[in-house]
Amino acid sequence: MPPVKARAKKTSPRRRRGKRKPQTLTERVGSVLAEATSNIASLFVLSLLGLVAVVFIMMLAGGYFANPGERIGLLTEKISRAVGLDVTRVSLEGGEYIAHRDIMGALRDPVRGSILGRSVLHVDLPAARARVEEIGWVEHAAVQRLLPNTVHVSITERQADALWQNEAGEYYVVDRTGRVLSAVSPTAHTDLPVIAGTDRPAAASPLLDALAQFPELRARVAVILSVGDRRFDLRFRNDFTARLPGGDPIPALEKLEGLGAGSGRLAERLEYIDLRDADWAAVKPKTGL
DSSP states (O other): OOOOOOOOOOOOOOOOOOOOOOOOHHHHHHHHHHHHHHHHHHHHHHHHHHHHHHHHHHHHHTTTTTOHHHHHHHHHHHHHHHTTOBOOEEEEESOSSOOHHHHHHHHSBTTTBOSTTSBGGGOOHHHHHHHHTTSTTEEEEEEEEETTTEEEEEEEEOOOOEEEEOTTSOEEEEOTTOOEEEEEOTTSOTTSOEEESOSOGGGGHHHHHHHTTOHHHHHHEEEEEEETTTEEEEEETTSOEEEOOSSOOHHHHHHHHHTTTTTTHHHHHEEEEEOOSSSOOEEEEOTTO
């Protein structure tokens, strides 16, 4: 078999590579600037992120995010003041013995100071009312905001029922429960009886309640004297004394009223009457009778 000649592979002609066109000076400068700008931008972004991270850490460490509600409240308060909703006036209704300065003192926030100049929308009304009701004379209080600039306080005062003289000789007005209302001069409220001989004026509260049922007797009582914090003597305005028992005073007061103590007849003849025993009474006539 005759040998077979291998076919020669056809080779495609080699393409000539074109020579890269050399960059002009302007193109080279532009390329360098573009690369530098990219590097600067990257560096700026990294620096900015780093700065934000540092600020965030500092704010976190400083407790900036600890009270976001409080910060929002401060912001809204500033806004309300900026639009004219700030407190410029405090009005008072129902106060006979309470001075306006007492109310202003009670409305003063222990942290933020005077109520004047603060946002009327951000006044804590329940807290303000509680502070007003701490004033001795105040029994009940209501605190309202009247837009745009007023806080209105209306109060119900306690009734003065007696004076209390402490061991130092100082005088205070007290109500029927023995609550101290205010300090007073000894010459003030001369129509009220004086509780003496005790450092607890509230101990006389049951007797004050009982005397309210006997208005003629009460009108003539000058001093309610505590004896050993166990019982009381009533000293009348016409130098007559009634010694009361401990416990319920009503039976003894009924006897006094029946004997004419309220009209002054007993005082004309007796220095004192002793009613400490429920079954009998001891009396001491006045000298010369």
